[in-house]
Amino acid sequence: MLLTKHRKNQTSKPVGNRFLISITVVGSAGPIRFVVNESEMVDNVIDTSLKSYAREGRLPVLGSNVNDFLLYCPVLGTEALKPWEMIGSFGVRNFMLCKKPKAHNVVVEDDGKPVSVGMTRKSSGSWKAWFNKSLNLKVSSH
Template sequence: MGGFVSTPSTLQQPIETTNDSLRPSKLLFNVTIHNSLGTIKVLMLPEDNVRDLIKAVLVIYDKGKRRPLLRDTDPNCYHLHYSPYSLQSLKPNEKLKNLGSRNFFLCLKPRISSS
């Protein structure tokens, strides 16, 4: 159940290297979207944040014309979790290098009903 590893064109930038430390220039993340088959694999910079990862995953999913079609492609409508069983979502401004995992679960935020 593999997939393509892609980097959105907006995130493809040259990386400056320094000799004083050997850090990975990009990290590979696997994100499963609720109700979809397989994972989205995306390369991101360690300095990017959770919001950037959500946006990149949605762009790749939509560009790949994957099924089922997403009800909404606005990154602000989604939460990123460590797993489908985790109730706590990650903070949008959290740096990817600080997360401690490379596998995540993306789901729509619950709708607020106005009653």
Template sequence: HITIPHQIKQETEMDITVKEIERAKMIKKKKIIFKDNRLLISINVVGSTGPIRFIVKADQTVKDVINSTLSRYGQQRRLPMFSSHCTSSFLLYCPYSPAQPLNPCSKIGSTGSRNFVMCKDPQAENLEVSADTTRKISGKWRVWLKNSVGLMLPLLKPTSHVFGIRIKRFCVPV
């Protein structure tokens, strides 16, 4: 059994308490840092050349991150160009669970990931495709109508020009 002199024993106890106080201060500092936690995230946009990287606060929502990504995507003039920049028509996926998109109201820091994949919502694409199809169909009707009326129009011919302006007077041949 070794006996430690009383004075040395007090100094070691003081060193231990000082170390504990310093450790407590470090923990407090870390908690303060964690309150304003910022993350460097990397988002791969499907069809684009490379990821978009930027810093976000951990308490930002997924919807805000999608909005920031779209604005940076437009600023960098990346391809493919998107016809709509509405945040509701895009989904953000975590690479660890690619089957489910992230909830737009959830916090980006709660996902536990810093890498994401963003793509257009397939349902929103279907709506755009159906609108384009409607336009194409109505365009086909217009072409059909012009062609069918065009068969009757050769009988009607413009008859005069005044000062370079074409006056449409039609005469029907008898």
């Protein structure tokens, strides 16, 4: 009986291009980095980010519901990425993970139409303001 060795480069299923991404969680100390396949969907990347964040014991505690979060790419604009888009289709490797804002209270006016009172936020500003502020920081020379 002969024993055969399997080589690592002989895989049964084709693997697409893989690359390292960096996801900054708003309010956390540093980015989360992990390798993804370019055909990975955005919602799967959010799920992996939340699991890695929890596994590392980071603060603040975020939770695990993928539907409560949005993934942004600050380079591409201010629109959140769609959950069904492929992460490799953007050509970037740095992303930002934010919690979705929740509607505060719904008030019914005299005419019977519901009106949202406002949005609740735990932080003092949006991720866009934080990002712009971090770009404007100047390091003084000694």
